Amino acid sequence: MESRYNPAAVEGKIREFWEKNQTFKFDENSSSEVFSIDTPPPTVSGDIHMGHVFSYSQAEFIARYKRMRGFNVFYPFGLDNNGLPTEILIEKKFDTTAEKLGRDKFVELVRKEIGSYNAAYVELWKMLGLSVDWSLLYQTISPDVQKVSQKSFLELNKIGRVYRKEAPALFCPKDKTTVSQMELKDKMLKSKILYLKFSDDVTIATTRPELLPSCVAIFVSPEDEKHNGLVGKEVAVPIFGNRVKVIADRRVDPAFGTGVVMCCTFGDQTDIEWYKAYNLELKIIIDEKGRMNHPYYNGIKIKEAREKIIGDLKEKGYVIKEQEIEHSVNVHERCDTEIEFIVKKQWYIRYLDLKEKFLELGNSVKWYPGHMKVRYENWVRGLQWDWSISRQRYFGVYFPIWYCKNCGEPIFADEKDLPVDPFVDKPHENCSCGSSEFEPEMDIMDTWATSSLTPEINARWGIDGKYVKKILPMSLRAQAHDIITFWAFNTIVKSYFHMNQIPWKTIIINGHGLDPKGNSMHKSLGNVILPDAYLKKYGADALRYWASSSLLGEDNSFQEKDVITGSRLINKLWNLSRFVEMNCKEFDSSKSASVIDAWIMGRLDRTIEEATIRFDEYDYFNARFKVEELFWGFANDYLEFVKDRVYNKDLKAAYTIKFVLFKVLKMLSPFMPFVAEEIYQQVFATDQKFLESVGEKHRSIHSGGWPNRIDVNAADGKRGELAVDAIIGIRKKKHDTGIALNEALSKAVIYKKYQEGLVGSLDEVKESMRVREIVFDGEGEESEIVKGIEK
């Protein structure tokens, strides 16, 4: 072995070794129980940062553990490269927009460009040592996945779960697309609130004066005595002069503004509720390009419209008061643009009637940590809308639909033709009205409509179906907590509709990797930390060590020192292995009589038990913690105590060291797979005699052989503990009196009460600390063992 561990060189070599041996290949013919893992396909929209490293590593520890436990692990990977994020990526790169290029050219450009991003992504994940079966790689934009997604849509249509409806939709004027509830965030914005005089007794405070032409009613609170008298009357809208009714509704807060609200179609969600509840008129004044289409404005932009009408209102004396306020508004999370409402025909998935069912399904999945289920339940209970899946964008999965140019009827594609591109393909038959002229559905599907199908995609449902029976429901879903409400939820929805079962038996929810100050990493904050430099400097194992440094579900800030700690552990493991290579070539695997050997074996046994229990609960952190605890005791105490025995050709001590290292290496290998594999190959794989003694037969350390409990002599182990305490006591005395640890002592004095307990292990204590004679004298304090030492 090299005297120094070189992660960069070793990791490359080991990756090749795994690839050549197909170590992580899912074995289709195996009779072993399958463990299938559903992992998030990362959005291909920018760089992979430490946050990704953090969460993906955590699922990976489980994959490696399960594989070693003998499961036939199905561990696929996906790339989410359709939809808006991908479009924005390419638009930025070429400083253009889809609108400028036109649909066809734009889609072609994205398709061409996306390949290089994919490759870079996969490369980095490989560098990090994800034990994925890369032959199972999927992309959400691939024809196969489009097929699955379109099939899902057709199936939902068959069972009456999709419908098309003209409905108010959240709309982003900048991206020119409808967005879902999920894509909104709050933002504090400075704004003006105007107090507008509608009549002598009606003054309305509004931040959206430009919506005045779409004012269809006025609302007051039923408890508002000041304005109660107005209910039922009609009031004229300033400038436009049309008369609108005053209605009482409890959604009005009499204390806000003037206590009187105008309802415009639409300014916010309450407007929509009122519109529905009171069957109000619909006045659309913002078009799909985000421009005002009311004649008064003549096609100008929303912000310009606001300026224009404020000027007009002031001029005509309608403005009583004007205030600067700061209020939070709904903005599109990707571009920070204020959200508008438009009315449009959209495809929806109808599921509001199934809340109870979804709660029940959520209950049949095991959640780790358990409290994450509550978030899911809150989301389901609070659902108010069906799922809108239409997006007015270009690059994504197309709806498999055409509309008859004559009668407008939608024509659904045939399942056997999937995937279809409605812009290129045509229906096989004429419309029932006789027309043969069709136009394609212009919209694409919401990306979640596709990524909610990852279990079905992995199972190749609708492709060749080859894994449907083998892997569904999947054993495990791993994801972060921020997308419980859509990814986890929507996946459950789709699995229920298509498979009538839960998508996975267990879900683990990881936290976020944060920046060193504890803030989440965002490009806009400029605090994104990329793994590349750290990967180069410390290696993948050390980064993975950081990723395993907090409990499942907890956030953890990235600290370089944690990576350094990981590389210290790696270094120690390496050097200890070198010791074994140099000194433990010869060994005797028969039972040792040493109580100190029994002590370390006892600790090893307990560690195996605990690490196994922890891992089975997806508590990788404490599994690692227990093993590490044992390892440092093994390296700094046990090895130091028995070194002299090994130098003096004690072959049983040599075997004990080799044995413990072997088991520790196995248990650390899910966390630091590269160095573990390298040591396994160099020290153990070629040692036939040792492999036979432990019954090991795996080519790779990761292929199997998670340690089983070992047979230990508990009584000897207990005596060993006292001997170790005595040794540590002498070591401390040596330190306190300034005697070097390797210096010989003529005598050590141990308190009398320990005499009995040390019968049979005195020689080992003497040998470890190089003491010629041990005598017993004195009573001593509670926890003290050693009274004194003499040179």
Next chain:
RNA sequence: GGAGGUAUUGUCUAAUGGUAGGACGUCACCCUUACACGGUGAAGGCCUGGGUUCGAUUCCCUGUACCUCCACCA
């Protein structure tokens, strides 16, 4: 406004109904034939206020702070 989570030394993070372990940093000592990318040792901590208990950092309640999600914001 609602829901969930978190609060441990200078920093990051565990465990625990009987005053807390590790890492980095700090200090002291040691180049002991695997490792100075090392070893031995030291100093340093349980957010506030209640309650349960013989005893609480740990359980319960309250407050405060922070994080996440949801709703609202005329």
